[in-house]
Amino acid sequence: xxxxxxxxxxxxxxxxxxxxxxxxxxxxxxxxxxxxxxxxxxxxxxxxxxxxxxxxxxxxxxxxxxxxxxxxxxxxxxxxxxxxxxxxxxxxxxxxxxxxxxxxxxxxxxxxxxxxxxxxxxxxxxxxxxxxxxxxxxxxxxxxxxxxxxxxxxxxxx
Ligand SMILES: [Zn+2]
Ligand SMILES: [Zn+2]
Numbered sequence: 183x184x185x186x187x188x189x190x191x192x193x194x195x196x197x198x199x200x201x202x203x204x205x206x207x208x209x210x211x212x213x214x215x216x217x218x219x220x221x222x223x224x225x226x227x228x229x230x231x232x233x234x235x236x237x238x239x240x241x242x243x244x245x246x247x248x249x250x251x252x253x254x255x256x257x258x259x260x261x262x263x264x265x266x267x268x269x270x271x272x273x274x275x276x277x278x279x280x281x282x283x284x285x286x287x288x289x290x291x292x293x294x295x296x297x298x299x300x301x302x303x304x305x306x307x308x309x310x311x312x313x314x315x316x317x318x319x320x321x322x323x324x325x326x327x328x329x330x331x332x333x334x335x336x337x338x339x340x
Contacts, residue, residue, distance in 0.1 A: 183208045184226045185235055186283055187274040190242035191297045194289030199248070202239045205232055206252060212261040222269040229258050229270055276335070310335040 183204040190198055208227050212218070221227040228235075236254045243250055262270060283290045310332035 183211070183221055185228055185232070185274055186279045187228065187231070187235065187276045188280045188283060189276075189297075190239050192280070192290060192294040193242075193283070194287055194293055195246065195248075197283065197287060197290055198239060198242060198246075202236065202243060205236045205239070206254060208232065209254060209256050212265070215264055218265060218269040218272075222272050225272050225274055228272050228274045229261070229265070232256060232258065307332065307336060 184201070185205065185208075186193065186197065186201055193201070208221070209232060212229075218227055218229070233254060233256050236256075240250045280294075284294060
């Protein structure tokens with residue numbers, strides 16, 4: 183189980199579908215009362231973004247013509263009680279993930295290069311602002327830390 187947390191547009195279909203499945207698996211695994219253990223110590227699962235990340239992946243799946251018949255209904259507080267603080271505080275670094283993914287998969291690399299080439303600077307900025315998992319309402323004015331996050335994301339994209 184691994185959440186890559188990279189821009190889903192850069193992911194080949196097998197990595198896109200794979201991460202989506204693994205989020206469903208991870209939710210099931212946690213609901214059974216299991217600990218994250220090495221999935222947390224190796225920073226593979228970020229509990230607080232599982233739902234938003236799932237939905238972000240689904241959005242990309244639908245845009246590629248895949249069907250999604252497995253809605254994920256998940257409230258992190260339902261499993262938070264049996265997890266340790268350190269398991270809950272994992273933050274996955276998308277830049278680190280992107281490096282690994284690009285090193286491993288030629289399909290992802292190809293998509294990355296295609297998408298970077300096609301986006302103009304304005305689109306990259308819009309993407310960086312609105313694709314952050316913690317922004318739900320895209321018409322809301324981004325807050326200062328969200329702008330800072332976006333600048334960092336943009337750094338990764340460029
Ligand atoms: Zn799903
Ligand atoms: Zn791939």
